[in-house]
Amino acid sequence: MVKLEDVxxxxxxxxxxxxxxxxxxxxxxxLHSFALDKQRSYKQQYGDMYFLRLAKIKPTVEEVAxxxxxxxxxxxxxxxxxxxxxxxxxxxxxxxxxTVYMDMRLKPNIxxxxxxxxxxxxxxxxQKYYSDDGSDQIMLEDDSGRVRLVGELLNSIPLVTGCIIxxxxxxxxxxxxxxxxxxxxxxxxxxxxxxxxxxxxASGKSKSEDIDMTDSPSxxxxxxxxxxxxxxxxxxxxxxxxxxNLLLEYLLGxxxxxxxxxxxxxxxRLIIAGDSISTTATKENDDEDxxxxxxxxxxxxxxxxxxxxLPSQLFDEFVAELLPSIPVTLLPGARDPANASYPQQxxxxxxxxxxxxxxxxPGAASTSQPGWFDTVxxxxxxxxxxxxxxxxxxxxxxxxxxxxESDDRLGMMEAMCRWRCCAPTAPDTLWSYPxxxxxPFVLKSCPHVYFVxxxxxxxxxxxxxxxxxxxxxxxxxxxxxxxxxxxVDTETLEVTKIKIASR
Amino acid sequence: MDDAKKYLSDRLLSEEVPxxxxxxxxxxxxxxxxxxxxxxxxxxxxxxxKPDSIHATYLIYGSKTEHKQPETGDTDMDNxxxxxxxxxxxxxxxxxxxxxxxxxxxxxxxxxxxxxxHIYSLAPFPQRDLALLSxxxxxLSEYRKIEDAAKTLDxxxxxxxxxxxxxxxxxxxxxxAPAPSASAPKxxxxxxxxxxxxxxxxxxxxxxxxxVSSAEATPSSSxxxxxxxxxxxxxxxxxxxxxxxxxxxPPKPKPEPKPKEEDTSMALSDDGEADDEDLPTSKSIDLxxxxxxxxxxxxxxxxxxxxxxxxxxxxxxxxxxxxxEMEEASEAEPEPEPEPEPQPKEEKEPSxxxxxxxxxxxxxxxxxxxxxRILDDQGYMVTIQEAAWESFSEDEAPPPAATKPTPxxxxxxxxxxxxxxxxxxxxxxxxxxxxxxxxx
Numbered sequence: 029m030v031k032l033e034d035v036x037x038x039x040x041x042x043x044x045x046x047x048x049x050x051x052x053x054x055x056x057x058x059l060h061s062f063a064l065d066k067q068r069s070y071k072q073q074y075g076d077m078y079f080l081r082l083a084k085i086k087p088t089v090e091e092v093a094x095x096x097x098x099x100x101x102x103x104x105x106x107x108x109x110x111x112x113x114x115x116x117x118x119x120x121x122x123x124x125x126x127t128v129y130m131d132m133r134l135k136p137n138i139x140x141x142x143x144x145x146x147x148x149x150x151x152x153x154x155q156k157y158y159s160d161d162g163s164d165q166i167m168l169e170d171d172s173g174r175v176r177l178v179g180e181l182l183n184s185i186p187l188v189t190g191c192i193i194x195x196x197x198x199x200x201x202x203x204x205x206x207x208x209x210x211x212x213x214x215x216x217x218x219x220x221x222x223x224x225x226x227x228x229x230a231s232g233k234s235k236s237e238d239i240d241m242t243d244s245p246s247x248x249x250x251x252x253x254x255x256x257x258x259x260x261x262x263x264x265x266x267x268x269x270x271x272x273n274l275l276l277e278y279l280l281g282x283x284x285x286x287x288x289x290x291x292x293x294x295x296x297r298l299i300i301a302g303d304s305i306s307t308t309a310t311k312e313n314d315d316e317d318x319x320x321x322x323x324x325x326x327x328x329x330x331x332x333x334x335x336x337x338l339p340s341q342l343f344d345e346f347v348a349e350l351l352p353s354i355p356v357t358l359l360p361g362a363r364d365p366a367n368a369s370y371p372q373q374x375x376x377x378x379x380x381x382x383x384x385x386x387x388x389x390p391g392a393a394s395t396s397q398p399g400w401f402d403t404v405x406x407x408x409x410x411x412x413x414x415x416x417x418x419x420x421x422x423x424x425x426x427x428x429x430x431x432x433e434s435d436d437r438l439g440m441m442e443a444m445c446r447w448r449c450c451a452p453t454a455p456d457t458l459w460s461y462p463x464x465x466x467x468p469f470v471l472k473s474c475p476h477v478y479f480v481x482x483x484x485x486x487x488x489x490x491x492x493x494x495x496x497x498x499x500x501x502x503x504x505x506x507x508x509x510x511x512x513x514x515x516v517d518t519e520t521l522e523v524t525k526i527k528i529a530s531r
Numbered sequence: 532m533d534d535a536k537k538y539l540s541d542r543l544l545s546e547e548v549p550x551x552x553x554x555x556x557x558x559x560x561x562x563x564x565x566x567x568x569x570x571x572x573x574x575x576x577x578x579x580x581k582p583d584s585i586h587a588t589y590l591i592y593g594s595k596t597e598h599k600q601p602e603t604g605d606t607d608m609d610n611x612x613x614x615x616x617x618x619x620x621x622x623x624x625x626x627x628x629x630x631x632x633x634x635x636x637x638x639x640x641x642x643x644x645x646x647x648x649h650i651y652s653l654a655p656f657p658q659r660d661l662a663l664l665s666x667x668x669x670x671l672s673e674y675r676k677i678e679d680a681a682k683t684l685d686x687x688x689x690x691x692x693x694x695x696x697x698x699x700x701x702x703x704x705x706x707x708a709p710a711p712s713a714s715a716p717k718x719x720x721x722x723x724x725x726x727x728x729x730x731x732x733x734x735x736x737x738x739x740x741x742x743v744s745s746a747e748a749t750p751s752s753s754x755x756x757x758x759x760x761x762x763x764x765x766x767x768x769x770x771x772x773x774x775x776x777x778x779x780x781p782p783k784p785k786p787e788p789k790p791k792e793e794d795t796s797m798a799l800s801d802d803g804e805a806d807d808e809d810l811p812t813s814k815s816i817d818l819x820x821x822x823x824x825x826x827x828x829x830x831x832x833x834x835x836x837x838x839x840x841x842x843x844x845x846x847x848x849x850x851x852x853x854x855x856e857m858e859e860a861s862e863a864e865p866e867p868e869p870e871p872e873p874q875p876k877e878e879k880e881p882s883x884x885x886x887x888x889x890x891x892x893x894x895x896x897x898x899x900x901x902x903x904r905i906l907d908d909q910g911y912m913v914t915i916q917e918a919a920w921e922s923f924s925e926d927e928a929p930p931p932a933a934t935k936p937t938p939x940x941x942x943x944x945x946x947x948x949x950x951x952x953x954x955x956x957x958x959x960x961x962x963x964x965x966x967x968x969x970x971x
Binding site: 439 | 552553563564571590591593618619620622624625626627628629630635638639640642643644645648649650651661662664665668683684685687689690691692693695697906910
């Protein structure tokens with residue numbers, strides 16, 4: 029409860045003669061874990077991905093399982109390890125590891141498409157693949173075969189296609205595997221902070237001349253990273269223009285008073301996590317379009333005149349105005365002009381005639397330092413201020429969301445970390461590049477921060493692993509819907525939500 | 532001081548349009564914090580003399596009172612549904628609120644702590660729809676100068692960043708300074724950078740043979756001469772007109788994306804590059820072009836689509852006359868593109884070698900130009916043409932001159948084909964959609 033009288037003294041701020049704050053530098057090392065070869069081929073089969081994933085994760089999950097289940101006796105029978113799904117014998121208590129496959133009525137099925145001679149993927153009609161009439165089946169498969177899993181336990185643990193688990197139980201007379209217990213690989217080993225980049229030494233800090241200006245970083249909090257997603261710059265919908273402007277002013281340190289401006293100068297980087305451009309803009313206005321349509325249909329399939337450059341132009345202007353003050357990392361999202369399949373490759377800087385002056389030189393990109401304006405892949409991995417950060421534009425969570433009953437997005441993010449796979453449903457329902465040599469979605473190391481963009485609402489939590497790992501999960505909301513973005517403190521990994529409101 | 536007063540009274544009292552602190556700071560070249568101060572002073576003094584003549588909006592920043600359920604209040608709720616464990620950890624929320632003067636008290640009442648509070652804008656009328664303010668900030672772009680961004684930051688008191696770095700443009704003119712002649716379509720031709728390859732145009736060869744024997748000697752110095760042919764192609768299709776302004780920007784060190792923008796025939800031709808290598812056309816759309824209303828371009832495009840066929844004829848004429856312009860233009864602005872030009876040499880060599888003419892048929896090898904696509908050291912895809920020998924026998928039809936105008940075969944023909952120049956590549960590519968699929 030604040031009264032006008034309490035704050036009116038803020039209006040008469042001391043004559044602002046002080047220096048403009050200087051933004052803190054950002055220690056930033058992007059990893060190119062999800063970059064694809066420019067000359068990639070799409071001829072491979074997808075089966076290899078499942079094979080690779082199983083080969084990579086199976087040893088871990090078996091280790092976890094044997095630790096838990098070795099010597100387990102149930103009803104006088106010792107649980108036995110079985111190498112292949114096919115080797116499970118009826119009535120024997122055993123455990124086996126494999127890939128989960130969900131057979132769901134509502135899930136698009138490529139085999140069905142092929143058998144019915146449909147060569148275009150049908151529009152996905154439902155929000156969820158999950159149906160609560162019990163018709164969904166959970167299978168466990170490996171390269172030898174497949175067995176259906178049943179049991180009470182499965183109702184409480186969400187599973188999706190593509191995750192690797194170990195199950196203990198017996199095969200019943202129907203040929204189904206009654207699950208008694210279930211294990212997941214759990215969090216991957218977590219690297220130390222500053223594993224890849226060098227921590228700025230204390231001497232370097234005292235050397236910098238601005239030390240007395242940003243006098244006590246502790247009072248303003250430490251360095252921060254801002255994460256925003258779903259800016260949805262649009263050519264037609266101006267309803268949140270004001271908020272976008274305020275976001276810009278906030279990040280530039282134009283808005284707010286001198287004290288707050290100093291603390292905003294601690295925001296060392298802006299990460300834009302997907303859906304920066306809204307393409308849904310053109311709501312056909314039927315009245316005047318009849319004639320235009322006829323003409324449009326005349327010659328070629330693609331009507332170039334329907335392209336609206338305004339959203340990307342507005343976005344470019346937005347970024348270009350930020351760049352002199354703050355470095356920007358840009359992840360593509362589902363609606364951005366990048367490839368549709370995971371991993372999405374960086375948005376080409378040609379989309380940014382103004383901002384690209386700050387982008388890295390394409391020739392020297394791989395060798396030298398990352399661009400000040402860094403367009404990156406989705407998913408994307410980096411080390412920022414020493415912390416390993418994993419971020420996505422949100423498609424992976426959105427797709428897992430369709431498999432499970434709950435709305436708990438953080439739970440899904442947590443599950444992905446514990447499955448050690450950041451896009452388990454690729455390539456089944458999440459479009460993906462057919463990887464051949466390596467499945468990059470398998471998490472070799474556990475991130476410190478895992479953020480996912482374009483989510484319906486903000487949420488955050490910290491999860492812990494068996495070996496002392498801890499991961500900060502952040503669901504970043506769509507700015508265009510919620511007018512919210514997120515600040516992450518890079519010392520404590522505490523998260524602050526900033527909301528922009530107008531009334 | 533009085534600048535501010537004068538500007539504000541002009542704008543608010545005479546023109547009756549709102550002013551934000553950002554606008555004031557841009558107009559007067561003062562820091563934003565000073566501008567906020569000035570707005571406040573003006574607001575005070577005006578309303579002191581004439582109450583309610585000026586209306587302000589304020590920006591509040593701080594943490595709001597959390598809307599927690601009173602813990603004791605709803606016990607009867609508890610026994611029906613056990614409170615689910617919150618999915619998300621608690622995270623502090625800070626709220627930036629922009630609020631009109633009239634609602635200020637209510638807005639403040641929602642806050643627990645306010646750390647920053649200042650005037651955002653002034654207007655001569657009560658502001659019901661704050662969205663109007665975003666229009667004001669649109670006008671700010673006029674004051675934005677990309678070039679001296681760093682200086683700007685200091686002038687306006689924006690958080691500066693000494694680490695900011697831009698990429699080295701390697702001596703090319705920096706960012707899209709709107710070309711002086713941007714409005715004239717000619718500037719397209721002038722500035723489309725040359726592509727190395729695809730001499731699908733007979734006249735390219737012709738030209739070079741005519742004027743450049745020196746180019747043969749020093750192929751790498753052909754920079755000045757090479758552009759015309761490619762440039763012309765850029766102009767031919769008529770569709771390029773729509774990109775006229777677009778292309779009026781400094782050339783990029785990227786030779787390969789350009790073919791895409793060349794003309795309609797190229798768009799249909801076998802130029803099948805993967806998505807990744809495709810540069811969206813918007814790449815070359817600079818501010819100038821964007822300012823044109825979309826509608827206009829739409830119409831223009833439509834017209835062009837319809838007249839595509841007629842255009843071919845027109846293009847021919849256009850080509851001829853633009854020939855000259857091109858040469859001048861390219862002289863005026865030499866391209867920094869030291870690419871070797873292999874074509875001229877080939878003319879010296881025989882184009883065919885007949886190895887066997889027994890059994891009434893000629894067999895042998897002939898020299899053809901083959902396109903080869905490689906990645907250069909910068910990671911760009913470059914299409915170059917190489918001479919290669921291809922065996923043939925007479926029962927095969929000789930290669931149609933139109934599709935593959937090898938330099939050797941065209942010099943003589945080119946004079947007769949002269950009138951057809953633009954048409955030649957077009958007709959060549961028209962039948963060749965299959966080669967799109969056969970690519971690589």
